[in-house]
Amino acid sequence: MDEIQDIQGNHTELITLYVPPDKNIKDAYDQLKDEYRQANNIKTKNTRKNVQSALDVLMGKLKHFKKPPENGMIMMAGEVPTRGDKTDMMSLIIEPPEKINSYRYHCDSNFLVEPLRELVEKNKKIGLLVLDRREATVGLLIGNNIEALRHHTSGVPGKTKAGGQSQARFERLRDIAASEFYKRVGESANEIFENEEDLVGVLVGGPSPTKEEFLKKDLLHHEIDVLGKYDVSYTDEYGLRELVDVASETLEKIETMEERRAAKEFLKKLVEDENMVTYGENQVRKAIRMGAVEKLVISEDLRKYRVNINCSECGYSKDVTLKGEGPKEIKSRYENCPECNGQLDIEVEDVVTELAEMTDNMGGEVVFVSTDFEEGQQLYNAFGGAAAILRFSPS
Numbered sequence: 001m002d003e004i005q006d007i008q009g010n011h012t013e014l015i016t017l018y019v020p021p022d023k024n025i026k027d028a029y030d031q032l033k034d035e036y037r038q039a040n041n042i043k044t045k046n047t048r049k050n051v052q053s054a055l056d057v058l059m060g061k062l063k064h065f066k067k068p069p070e071n072g073m074i075m076m077a078g079e080v081p082t083r084g085d086k087t088d089m090m091s092l093i094i095e096p097p098e099k100i101n102s103y104r105y106h107c108d109s110n111f112l113v114e115p116l117r118e119l120v121e122k123n124k125k126i127g128l129l130v131l132d133r134r135e136a137t138v139g140l141l142i143g144n145n146i147e148a149l150r151h152h153t154s155g156v157p158g159k160t161k162a163g164g165q166s167q168a169r170f171e172r173l174r175d176i177a178a179s180e181f182y183k184r185v186g187e188s189a190n191e192i193f194e195n196e197e198d199l200v201g202v203l204v205g206g207p208s209p210t211k212e213e214f215l216k217k218d219l220l221h222h223e224i225d226v227l228g229k230y231d232v233s234y235t236d237e238y239g240l241r242e243l244v245d246v247a248s249e250t251l252e253k254i255e256t257m258e259e260r261r262a263a264k265e266f267l268k269k270l271v272e273d274e275n276m277v278t279y280g281e282n283q284v285r286k287a288i289r290m291g292a293v294e295k296l297v298i299s300e301d302l303r304k305y306r307v308n309i310n311c312s313e314c315g316y317s318k319d320v321t322l323k324g325e326g327p328k329e330i331k332s333r334y335e336n337c338p339e340c341n342g343q344l345d346i347e348v349e350d351v352v353t354e355l356a357e358m359t360d361n362m363g364g365e366v367v368f369v370s371t372d373f374e375e376g377q378q379l380y381n382a383f384g385g386a387a388a389i390l391r392f393s394p395s
Contacts, residue, residue, distance in 0.1 A: 001120070003350050005113040006326070007080055010087070013050040014078030016112035017058060018104035021072045028103070029062050035105065050079040050087075051107065057091050072100035076111045082331055096120070098143075118143065126251070127193045127202035127224070129185070130232055130239035132210045133178050136185040138192055139240045141203075141251075146244060148237040150188055154181040178213070186219025193224050200254055201225035205232035205243035227254065262297045262367035263375035266387050275393040279383040281321060281351060288358045292390045296359040296366045299376065299385035304351040309334055313342035321351060355386060364388075 007014070019028055036055045042048035054077040061075060074094040079087040096119040106112040126141040138150040155177060193199055202224055204211050211229050220226065228250045232242045244251070269277050278287050281304065287293050304323040307330055310316070316339045322330055327348040334346050356366045369376045379387060 001113050001117055003327075003353065004076070004092070004111050007090070007111060009078055009109045010081060011044070011047045011050075012108050013047055013054060014080075014108060014111050015051070015054045015058060015076065016104075016106040016108075017075040018100050018102070018106075018112075018115060019068050019073050019075065020100040020103055021068050021070060023068055023072070023103050025062055025065050025067060029059055031105065032059050032062070035107075053089065054078045057089060061091065061093060069095045071096050071098060074100070074116055078111070081328065125196050125199045126227070126254070127189070127196070127199060128205075128240045128243055129189055129202060130205040130235045130243055131182075131185055131214060132206050132235045133174075133181070135235050136181075136188075137236055137240055138185070138189050139237075140192075140196065141244055146240050148240055149192055151236065152181070152185055152188060154178070179217070182214050182217055182219060185214070186217070190219075190221045190224070194221055199224075200258060201227040203227055203230065203243055203247050203250070205230045205239060205246070206235055207231065207233070227257075256370070256373060259367060259369040260373055260375055262295065263369050263379050265295075266297050266389055267375065267378070269389055275395060276390045277388065278390060278394070279387040281355075281384060281386050284355060284386045284388045285358070287388055287390060287394055288355065288362055288364070290394055291362050292392055292394050293359055293362065293364045293388045294391045295389040296355060296364055297369055297379065297387045297389065298352055298355060298366070299380040300352070300368050300370050301380055302352050302385035304385075305330060306349045306351050306354050307334070308347040308349075310345045310347075311337040311340065311342050312345060313337065314340040316340070316344075351386075359388075 017028070017032075032055050036052055036059075039048055039051045039055065042051060057077040058075050072095075074096060075092070076094075077089065077091040080090040082088050094116065096116060098119045100115075100119070104112070104115070124143075128139040128141055128146070130137050134154055136152045136154075137148055139146060139148040189202070193202060202220065204215060204226060206214070208231060215226065215229060228247055230243060230246045232239050232246060234242055266277055278284055284293070284296070288296070304321050305325070305327065307320050307322055309318045309320070314337060316337050325333070330348050331346050334344050336342065337344050352368075356368075359366050369379055371377045371380050379385060
């Protein structure tokens, strides 16, 4: 996404199209035809030509679809500067991890990436649980959306004014009923949270000491992380919203917590058994190709590009990794073949994107780590920004 966002067109001639899953393809095609007609009013000849060329590309791609994919699609096309005053037509189709909600046409000097970024971040889920002795509500926070999934009532009797043995017996019955209720809530929460992919952890809310009583019983599955417990006044659907509000600081820190956990896990395993980890771009790439990588831990600050150089005239070929330059500068460096002086074909791919896609294709997990904390800086400075926790030792 960062790479796409950094692309700068010469003028307002880069087109982005967000197509929701329920959008009629013919309607989208007709709307692009209308944009094509309106582009005739663009005064600058070259800009008019480039905008209409991009629209032609998008209309051509739309013809291959009877209907949008399950989550919709994001289509991008436009003339992108390459060397000197030269441009190449760039086109992309992206299927997002979450559903696109609305149709959107955007023509500017940059591709529109922010809605895609929101959809990617939305993919992470936080479990929500609010309870007291009367009721409990289980839900999910997905992006900025709160979903209430289940509501339970307890049947625990209220307090009584009876005294003596009657009072003590009544309190015991209340405690037994509360314990049964907590057990039922725990089973319900586990059923929901254990089946949710990308669940980061759970926030628990309620009055004191109810939430503490519930958590002390260890009724949530041991693989579910409790991210924090908070006092809330309500335990219905409104209580879920209240929980998200009071836990705002924790929610801001969650991404860093995940990153820190992954970096610490790598460093710990490095000390325990160095054969079950690897680091450095080349070693990590080799381990991924072998299917040995369980978790790729890679620095967001890694700015390297994998360059594939080919000459169709003499067969010259070379793969190199470069840093400190962007794709545009790299392509301008490698114009002519060193063997025959012919035109070179250059493919440039961001190393972070390359390694992440390779890992994902091999069934591994990918964690991007910033340098905003000590372990992230250590990963970048001491281990070249790329490390992996292994399923098995390649040796």
